[in-house]
Amino acid sequence: MSKSKKIDRRKFIGRSSKFMAAATIFPMGLSYPISEKKPFKKLKVALVGTGGRGSSTWGKDLIDSYSEYVEMVGLCDSNYKRLAVAKKRIGTNAKTYEAKDFDLMIKETKPDSVIVTTIDSQHEKYIVRAMELGCNVISEKPVATEADQCQRIIDAEKRTGQKVDVTFNVRYMMESDAIKKIILSGDLGRIVSIDFQEYLDVNHGASYYRRWHGKIKNSGSLLVHKASHHFDMVNWLIDAEPLEIKATGRLAFYGKNNAYRDRNCRTCSFKDKCKFYWDMTKSKNAMELYGACEDVDGYYRDGCIWDNEIDSYDTSAVEVLYDNGTILNYSMNAFMPYEGQRISLTGEKGRLDVRIFARQPWETDHSIELRLSKNFGESKLWGITPPKGGHGGADSKLKDTLLKPNQSDPLKKRAGSRAGILSSLIGIAARESIETGETIEISNLIKF
Ligand SMILES: NC(=O)c1ccc[n+]([C@@H]2O[C@H](COP(=O)([O-])OP(=O)(O)OC[C@H]3O[C@@H](n4cnc5c(N)ncnc54)[C@H](O)[C@@H]3O)[C@@H](O)[C@H]2O)c1
Structure with missing residues (x-):
C-alpha cells in the first residue's frame, strides 16, 4: 500500500464514527450541511495613539462604518486630555488608559488586535509589547524609525507567533x-x-x-x-x-534657514511678515484635539517651521x-x-x-x-x-x-x-x- 493510502485504524474509526453521528443528526434526504457558516466573531481592537489618524481613520471611521466587524475595547495615549477628546470624537464606550497603563489595558480589555497610531518613534515599543501580551498588531507606517527597532519587531514576531499588519494605504x-x-x-x-x-x-x-x-x-x-x-x-x-x-x-x-523664529504661530511676534503663519484658532478641530491639550505635554500643533531644532x-x-x-x-x-x-x-x-x-x-x-x-x-x-x-x-x-x-x-x-x-x-x-x-x-x- 502506498504511503498516502495508508489509513491509521484509529483515525479511520474516529472519522467514520463522526460521519455516522452527522448522519444521525441530519436524517437521510436532508443529508448534512455542505458548507457550514461559522458564526462570525467581531474583532476586538484596542488603539494606542489617539491623535489625528487614531481618532479619525482608525477611530470614528471604525465605529461609523465597521461596527459590524469590529468592537473597540480600549483607547490609550500619553496625553490624557487628548485621550478624552478623542473618546468623545470617536463616539465609543471603550475604556481609556494613559500610556503607562498600556499593559493594564491589554489585561483588562483583552483585545485580539492592537492598532498603533502613535508618533512614529513610539510604534515599535507598542508593536512588540502587544505581541508579547498575545495580540496581533495593525500598525501605521513606518513600523520603526531605527534599525534596532526593526530587529526587535522581527524577533518578537518569531518569538510570539503573533502577526503584524502594516497600513500601506x-x-x-x-x-x-x-x-x-x-x-x-x-x-x-x-x-x-x-x-x-x-x-x-x-x-x-x-x-x-x-x-x-x-x-x-x-x-x-x-x-x-x-x-x-x-x-x-x-x-x-x-x-x-x-x-x-x-x-x-x-x-x-x-x-535654521531663516533670520527669525518663535515658539509657535499663535504667540509669534512675526505673524505679519511670515508667509507660513497659520492661525490654528480658526480650526475648531485642531483647537480641541491639540490646542486644549498642550499643557499636558508641551506639544504645539502650530510649532514654528523655523525652529532651530x-x-x-x-x-x-x-x-x-x-x-x-x-x-x-x-x-x-x-x-x-x-x-x-x-x-x-x-x-x-x-x-x-x-x-x-x-x-x-x-x-x-x-x-x-x-x-x-x-x-x-x-x-x-x-x-x-x-x-x-x-x-x-x-x-x-x-x-x-x-x-x-x-x-x-x-x-x-x-x-x-x-x-x-x-x-x-x-x-x-x-x-x-x-x-x-x-x-x-x-x-x-x-x-x-
Ligand atoms: N497612512 C497614512 O496615510 C497616514 C496619515 C496620517 C498619519 N499616519 C500615521 O499615523 C501616526 C499618527 O499620526 P497623526 O497624524 O495622528 O499624529 P498626531 O500627532 O495627531 O497623533 C499622535 C498621537 O500619539 C500620541 N503619543 C505620542 N507619544 C506617545 C506614547 N509614547 N505613547 C502613547 N501615545 C503617544 C500623541 O499624544 C498623539 O495623540 C503616525 O505614525 C503617522 O505616520 C499615517
Missing part, C-alpha cells in the same frame, strides 16, 4: 493599482529602473515642519516617515527587496539597488509651489510615465495622467480621477482588507512586518548614508 490608491496591473501585463518587460520624484508643496511640506515630524528623533526624518510609503510602493510594485542604499540630503529651507532633511536624493537588479532613483523636496509625484518606470520593452497632480496653480483635466510608450511602437496617454474619500478611497479599501472577513487580495496589497520593515529600513539606511557618505547595505542593518 498607498498600495490601495488608483495609480498604484494601475501601475501594478501594467507591470503584470508584461507590456513593459522586465523593469530595469524607476525614477520617483515626490513633490511636497509649501502647505503640505510645511505642515510636517510645524509638527513632531520635523525632528528626526520623532519621525526618523521624512525619508522614513513619508518616503516609507513610496519605498514600500516600489518594493511591492516590482516584488523585490532592497540591497544597497546611497543618499544625499540636507535641510535647505526650513529650521528641526533636523529632518527637506531636500534629498536616494539611490536603491534591488535584489532583482532594478535601480530606484528617488527624490523628495518639501517646499515646492505645487504638490504631486512623477513616477517613471523603464522596462526592457518600454516606459511608463505617471504624473500625479495633487495640487497646483494651473488647471488639469485629470488628477492622474499615465503615458505608456513601447520601444519602436506606439505611445498612449490617458487620465484617471480617483474617487472621493480618505486618500482617494484607499483608506476604506485598506480597512476592508484588514477588517472584513474573506476579502480577496489578488494584487497582494495586504502588507506584513517584512514589508513594513524593509520600507522603513530604506529610509533609515538613506539617513545613515547622508550622515556618513557611505553606501549602506541592508544586510548590515538587520538579520531576518
